[in-house]
Amino acid sequence: MPLLSNITKTTALALCLALPFSHAQAEEIWISNEKDDTISVIDVATLEVVRTIETGERPRGITFSHDHKVLYICASDSDAVQVMDPETGKILHDLPSGEDPEQFVLHPDNRHLYIANEDDAITTVVDVETRKVVAQIDVGIEPEGMAVSPDGKYAITTSETTNMTHWIDTETQELVANTLVDSRPRHAEFAAGGSELWVSAEIGGTLSVFDVESKAEKAKIEFEVQGVHPDRVQPVGFEFTGDEKTAFVALGPSNHVAVVNAETFEVEEYILVGRRVWHMAFNTDKSLLFTTNGVSGDVTVIDVAERAAVKTIKVGRFPWGAALRP
């Protein structure tokens, strides 16, 4: 019922605007701007940019420590992972990251950072407390996508040119398996309580779902956006809703985000966002999703329940990564 759904939407938005005032610390979404060497901070309550912070050169992947006390930034052209105090916006120190760090993932132990070094074809493991490299693991050419299983047993690297998913045993820091995926895998995430691994293939235009136990492919999701040439439908970043029943998949230059049923693996809807959408982050209760639209230099806010874009916010040039600061 459209009328009812509209009422729900209005109520949800009103709540979104009203709720944050009851918190001492406003919820924020941090966005890295690849071309501006900055981070734009969006206030979730007002949906406006409230701060712009300078970083190292070409910031791409960003993630907060599990206690949200520091922010890790892949400053790719500075060849460093920078550690920032989110309160002051000051860089505290750099971590030895290896060359051209693009994406990373923080282990559930809140201590080991797994970094993809795009130019060196290695995954670097850094201890964020001792600030030392623990291991460097040879992977395929142009590693990019990084994920870690919820139990911390596996770390995943996807290599863009080799078209492989590399499974790293976090105990031994060694490769234990390699699985083929479609062309140019960009992003990986564990799902279904850690029993599935999802990997997006940008050029292949697909999303592969692996069974973690057997490491065999159990499904492949394809996309088709009305009125958009198939070559422009390029899945990159994706995120799951709280119940892990729905995935939102950024489809790059098709300028759409796909809504995928994570149980049936069927695409249910496409949402129009800005140009060349790559990554995304949810707010705390996962009612809003923020997508980074590189070419149009903005962030589109999606109402998750309504599956509709509600606002697009101008940020810096070429926004890339997104992270939530509750």
Add this chain to the structure above:
Amino acid sequence: MKPYFIALQAIVTREALRFIQQRGRFIAALVRPLVWLFVFAAGFRAALGLSITPPYQTYIQYETYIVPGLCGMIMLFNGMQSSLSLVYDREMGSMRLLLTAPLPRWWLLFCRLLGSTIISIAQVYTFLLIADLYGLRWPTLGYLTVLPALILTGLMLGALGLALSSFIKQLENFAGVMNFVIFPMFFLSSALYPLWKMAESSELLHDICAVNPFTHGVELIRFALHQQINLQSTLWVLLATLCFGALAIWGYDPARGMKRPRG
């Protein structure tokens, strides 16, 4: 005041009855914008990229952009249709009978205007309902806040039709209205393309569009659907309504000897 309301009721009821009896007219009034929506807009969906301009807060599909323009189109055609029926009424003599009523002429013309506006609004809401079923939705309150905008735009376009009808001598001349009023008004407006897009191709075209009262009617509807008021467009539409209304009253002034069909 009672005779005024009797006249109002009678004229509006007559307009409504005439509309209900002409089912073909109702269907045609809906088919026209629906063809634009389902065929034209769907075809141009990917070809036309729209940037974010008020009242929109995010990127929209072309179908979403075009709907307020098509609401305006319904009202424009209805206003002209009403002018056509006035010419017909005059040829048949019923207009002369109406104008002999012992009430001010402006009131009789206003009743007629109101009748045609109510018909227009019913058509627009039916169109919005079909658009909703197609997946093109607006905030719930928007369907209510658009009503004053529809009334104002309907009155403006109805007044234009009324003014034109006072100058059209014969029914056959209506084709001229199509060519010289409806098409230029519709195409030289923000109904199909945003004004900034028009400015990219020609500043002159942009300026013509910017002074076209129909543009402001469409923008009034567009903003009202998003529960916003576009002040500039509101004033522009009010001014145009007054001018067209005054022209109609002058056109139907008996002292001028209301133009009679010759022959």
